[in-house]
Amino acid sequence: MDGLGGLPRQSDRLTELEAAKTPNLDRLAAEGECGLHQPIGSGITPGSGPSHLALFGYDPIKYDVGRGVLSALGIGFDLKPDDIAARGNFCTVDDNGTVTDRRAGRIGTDKNKELCEELGKIELSGTELFIDTVSEHRFLFVLRGKGLGDRVNDTDPQETGRRPLKAEGEDDASRKTAALVEEFLKRAGDILNDHHPANMVLMRGFSKHPDWPTVPDVYGFKAAAIANYPMYRGVSKLVGMNVLEVEYGIDKEFEALEANWNDYDFFYLHVKKTDSHGEDGDFEAKVSVIEETDRHLSLIDKLKPDVILVTGDHSTPSEMKYHSWHPVPVLIWSKFVRPDGAKTFGERECLKGALGVRFPATDLMPLVMANSHRLEKYGA
Numbered sequence: 001m002d003g004l005g006g007l008p009r010q011s012d013r014l015t016e017l018e019a020a021k022t023p024n025l026d027r028l029a030a031e032g033e034c035g036l037h038q039p040i041g042s043g044i045t046p047g048s049g050p051s052h053l054a055l056f057g058y059d060p061i062k063y064d065v066g067r068g069v070l071s072a073l074g075i076g077f078d079l080k081p082d083d084i085a086a087r088g089n090f091c092t093v094d095d096n097g098t099v100t101d102r103r104a105g106r107i108g109t110d111k112n113k114e115l116c117e118e119l120g121k122i123e124l125s126g127t128e129l130f131i132d133t134v135s136e137h138r139f140l141f142v143l144r145g146k147g148l149g150d151r152v153n154d155t156d157p158q159e160t161g162r163r164p165l166k167a168e169g170e171d172d173a174s175r176k177t178a179a180l181v182e183e184f185l186k187r188a189g190d191i192l193n194d195h196h197p198a199n200m201v202l203m204r205g206f207s208k209h210p211d212w213p214t215v216p217d218v219y220g221f222k223a224a225a226i227a228n229y230p231m232y233r234g235v236s237k238l239v240g241m242n243v244l245e246v247e248y249g250i251d252k253e254f255e256a257l258e259a260n261w262n263d264y265d266f267f268y269l270h271v272k273k274t275d276s277h278g279e280d281g282d283f284e285a286k287v288s289v290i291e292e293t294d295r296h297l298s299l300i301d302k303l304k305p306d307v308i309l310v311t312g313d314h315s316t317p318s319e320m321k322y323h324s325w326h327p328v329p330v331l332i333w334s335k336f337v338r339p340d341g342a343k344t345f346g347e348r349e350c351l352k353g354a355l356g357v358r359f360p361a362t363d364l365m366p367l368v369m370a371n372s373h374r375l376e377k378y379g380a
């Protein structure tokens with residue numbers, strides 16, 4: 001559950017997870033081992049990309065991936081090894097070229113498609129250009145050509161009241177990319193001129209597809225991802241999981257889990273709305289998503305998994321309306337866990353758990369492996 005961790009509300013000092021009625025999670029917590037993991041490090045507020053990588057066992061500092069690659073994978077774009085991908089945002093600029101809205105009033109996806117079609121017609125010297133809609137104000141930008149580098153800065157100034165930054169490369173190959181980006185931006189500005197509020201674009205996260213060990217390579221199992229939102233589908237694909245086609249909704253996600261149960265060794269199932277409601281500051285709505293997810297967990301009695309791990313990628317307290325650095329509740333359930341003090345699933349109860357507090361999220365996959373008897377003995 002994305003952004004699962006929370007902070008207590010004023011009225012009764014309960015967090016979202018503590019306030020939620022979760023009989024299935026409470027039973028798993030009582031029978032299993034609990035704790036609170038730390039996605040990146042002490043005091044670090046994680047983005048969902050790196051914190052998911054940590055959950056999948058990848059050191060999020062070493063395995064750093066650009067936003068462009070995640071956007072490409074998320075919408076199923078067939079990224080080639082030498083392609084340069086970036087995340088584009090339609091934005092609003094005034095007559096002086098100063099950014100007044102970094103998201104162009106979150107234009108609709110239909111308008112986005114119309115504009116992407118226009119931008120896709122731009123021809124750049126000796127390079128193929130692909131422009132694809134992601135959603136609302138977001139689009140994907142891909143350059144396909146020879147000898148292009150990805151060490152190019154974001155042109156997004158990160159705040160309004162400033163002009164977009166000039167794209168500059170750190171090495172020869174990246175300077176070649178930067179020159180093409182500048183050429184694109186100039187033409188894009190001309191095309192978008194009379195499309196207020198989407199009258200300019202900002203670029204972020206220039207990157208190439210990284211050559212990383214995959215989940216099947218590292219863990220030796222066939223893994224499936226069940227996720228509705230593009231970025232999570234992208235991260236899953238990046239680490240070599242098979243991303244299942246699934247309709248929107250938690251119920252549809254659990255239906256997909258059941259339908260595919262016999263075809264995989266491992267499932268990652270992502271619930272997004274816990275995070276979205278946390279970011280909106282809607283405590284009650286976050287509680288209800290946790291409760292909805294809990295109801296679907298009754299399926300477990302039917303499927304009989306060897307191991308169940310329930311956690312979030314980071315905390316998103318409704319009180320803060322943002323991701324936070326707080327450690328994240330986690331429970332692991334299998335036949336081979338030690339009893340601990342946690343009787344229900346919540347931040348306070350997890351403090352009594354056998355897994356400990358502030359342990360690295362990258363420890364979780366080895367525990368999943370061990371609990372399913374998939375790790376060999378170390379040494380004689």
Ligand code: ZN
Pocket residue numbers: 002003047048275313314
């Ligand atoms: Zn997240």
